[in-house]
Amino acid sequence: MNIISIGYLGFETAKLDQWREYGPEVMGFQIAKSPQSDPDSLYFKMDDRRHRIAFHPGTIERVSYIGWETRNRLDFIDAVKQLDKHEVAYTVGDAALCETRGVKELVRFRDPVGYQHELFYAQKWTPRSFTPGRPHGGFKCDERGVGHIVLMTPEFTPELEHFLIEVMGMQWYGWGAGKGRTEFLRAKLNDQTSHDIAYGLAPGRMGVQHVGVFVNSVRDVGETYDIVLERELDLLMTLGQHSQDPHMSFYHFNPSGFAFECINELEPWHGDPFELNPEKMSTWGHKMVGSIIGPSVGKPEDVYPEIYGKK
Ligand SMILES: [Fe+2]
Structure with missing residues (x-):
């Protein structure tokens, strides 16, 4: 699979209020505008992408999904074929989920341990849109x-x-x-x-x-x-x-x-x-x-x- 890197991460947390303060003040993340479909979650920007790390309200402190970025649509199609070939069960993200993640297309599947992965391409971005949450030289994303x-x-x-x-x-x-x-x-x-x-x-x-x-x-x-x-x-x-x-x-x-x-x-x-x-x-x-x-x-x-x- 022509995967570039982890494009985004999602977590579940019961500590959203702490994250809202800690994210910008300690780590220098920017609080992003939450998507309309997910107003109660906290989204952090680390660069000009719409977001990089999301925290969703819940009761367990855990990673909810790991979003792997494929280079483009054609590589995404090849990656999905690879899932088919190896008979890995996956679900196709609908339009609402793609809008929430800010991507063109995505699929979801679990690894043999049970961790949730997503594959996507083309996440929304806006040049020069990143402003760190505190004075900070920025992230190498x-x-x-x-x-x-x-x-x-x-x-x-x-x-x-x-x-x-x-x-x-x-x-x-x-x-x-x-x-x-x-x-x-x-x-x-x-x-x-x-x-x-x-x-x-x-x-x-x-x-x-x-x-x-x-x-x-x-x-x-x-x-x-x-x-x-x-x-x-x-x-x-x-x-x-x-x-x-x-x-x-x-x-x-x-x-x-x-x-x-x-x-x-x-x-x-x-x-x-x-x-x-x-x-x-x-x-x-x-x-x-x-x-x-x-x-x-x-x-x-x-x-x-x-x-x-x-x-
Ligand atoms: Fe490390």
């Missing part, structure tokens, strides 16, 4: 999209790897250098970052662990770090630089209880001519000062009762 997401999976099955690599056409990146077992992958057309998505093994648990967003300058990382410290928000990892990417970042917990990794690329990504096997996760910093897994990760039956059944 464009063809990078929102950034990356790390999900927990109760088990690694051959079906999951088949789905990601054979059906979705992801490029393999590696296991990373963490103590756990986390599989990193990136979309077929992404040649600028190491991963768009990762699945971390967490027996008996499921949920979003963190979302990485790319900011335009080191100053944006530093100023966000200052705000997080001033507000005494929970940190997961201090400032540092990963071995596997030329990134400087830190991790803190947002109102939904998953972490945001605020990232600046110190130099362009080096590509992966061979599979990296770093001795350690970070070259400096990234001191773990909080739980690696936040409250957004829980028992599958609690996080996705409609799939795993509330017991």
Whole structure:
């Protein structure tokens, strides 16, 4: 599938009021106009797209959908054929849903773990429409999209790897250098970052662990770090630089209880001519000062009762 990146993300939350304040004031997101069809949800802009991240009112802190952007209509048609070929069940987004997402067309399907994915092309945008929620140098979206997401999976099955690599056409990146077992992958057309998505093994648990967003300058990382410290928000990892990417970042917990990794690329990504096997996760910093897994990760039956059944 000719996928560029994660074009948008949707979450469910019981903490919309906190997000309404935290999004602009801490992260620098712009509050977008909510679509007429979905006035009660909170939409954030990170660039000139109509929105990049949506929070929908609900009772569980969880990711609702991951929106993968195909390059154009023809690649979208090919991607849907790929779903047909692999007998992946999907639903076609109707006109109302396409309008809500601000896209031309979309389809929805679940991965073998149960996470909801969407494929789309052509999201609405308006040049020079982004105004950050606070003084901020902006986000490196464009063809990078929102950034990356790390999900927990109760088990690694051959079906999951088949789905990601054979059906979705992801490029393999590696296991990373963490103590756990986390599989990193990136979309077929992404040649600028190491991963768009990762699945971390967490027996008996499921949920979003963190979302990485790319900011335009080191100053944006530093100023966000200052705000997080001033507000005494929970940190997961201090400032540092990963071995596997030329990134400087830190991790803190947002109102939904998953972490945001605020990232600046110190130099362009080096590509992966061979599979990296770093001795350690970070070259400096990234001191773990909080739980690696936040409250957004829980028992599958609690996080996705409609799939795993509330017991
Ligand atoms: Fe990350």
